[in-house]
Amino acid sequence: MLSDSLDRIFIRPLTAAQLLLTAVTLTLASSFYCLIYTTLAGRGEPLVDGIVWAGLNIVPWLICFEIAKRSGSWFSQFGIVLVFAVGMSLLDHLMSGSNVMFELTRRLPGAAVIAGMLALSWILRRFVSERAADKKLVSTDELPLLIDQIGWVVAAGNYVELHGSGAPILHRMSISAMERLLSAHDFIRIHRSVLVRRQNIKDLTGNILTLNNGQTFKIGNRYRLALQ
Template sequence: MTQLKCFILDDFPSQFKVLEIMIKNHEDLQLIGTSSSPADFLKEVDNGLHIDLLFLDIEMPGISGLDVADLMKGKTIVIFTTGYREYAFEAFSLNVADYLLKPIRQERFNEAVEKVKKLICGDQVSVLKQIITIPGKHKGSFIKIKLGDIFYIKSDGNYMTLVLNNKNYIFISSLEKLLEQFSSKHFIRVHRSYLINTNKVSSIQGNLIYMENGNKIPIGRTYRLSVLPKIISSFH
């Protein structure tokens, strides 16, 4: 794989050094420029600047990072680097590759870069093809289900309702045990009673998650701040 050409856009130049060090730790990345001015950056793009990956701050004077990401759709892959969780909802709609919260940890940065590399290489998420087994209606019986076919799981005490596109299964377990069994990259808890497959999310409106089968899942108040960045992180 050839090196990915990267650019950092952040109105605080002090942030450049942090990302520069992290980028240098990846032989697949090449930093070709930095800017603290969204307007100047967009002029460079208009003049022919080509980049593969943009590390983009959100709160900037004049033109926000959200506006820049919207303008860069189809031109480059964007990773948001911000100190604010509350923009995760808007970021979700822009289909960015990841949402890194400052201060950025090297480990978290590495995860985002690996995701971008898989996107560019067209690598499909194989974990969703894995088969799990759940208890059947009769004692000693089991049902095989592909992880990728699950939309969400609803908890009612010890009774779990596993929802597929056209069929539901009820069995005894707990969301805690299921979350341990499933990939936390694709299955996240959004409410004390709901565990969802982020790949089946259609949209988010207010405190509701709309699934591709039309069902609406509430976002628990204590989960909201962590849910949106996780959905964005898993969306690709």
């Protein structure tokens, strides 16, 4: 339905590890770009200056997008963008004594890019929902898949990922609400962020659970007793 990269960037929230890796990658890439640019311009600057610049001007926008992506309404999303723009401007003002309005104006292109990415995220979500409906995967008003098509469920912020035989489908529902919905259909919670179909469990060794298809999960301690 969507490539995994598009799905991960614009719809599903990044994990903490993925967010950290992305932030480090963007920082290093921006730093080397600044180093090359200033060197070619005849005024080479230390690499550390580029790292500080990226840390103040790029990484905050990445964090802003991830926080806004988890929000449920346009109003709150753009409110988050505004808060970040103002906050970054005030920080620059405090650090360098520059004019706040000048710094805020300088943040407008970045804010516009984030707003555009959020708009694209909304469009892609609509696209995914419409494609699911076109393929007649909708069985009720609550789920975009037939219950028999779901193998396991993973929490993703304000959404859950429904995993079956095809690509994961994102659905706006908390993992707790999904647990209540699926508990009568042989699904059991094995972690604060994972539900599995009990009949699909193949093996339980230590704190590692294996499904019939080879998928493995780490079991949360609080859910072990119910599983046994």
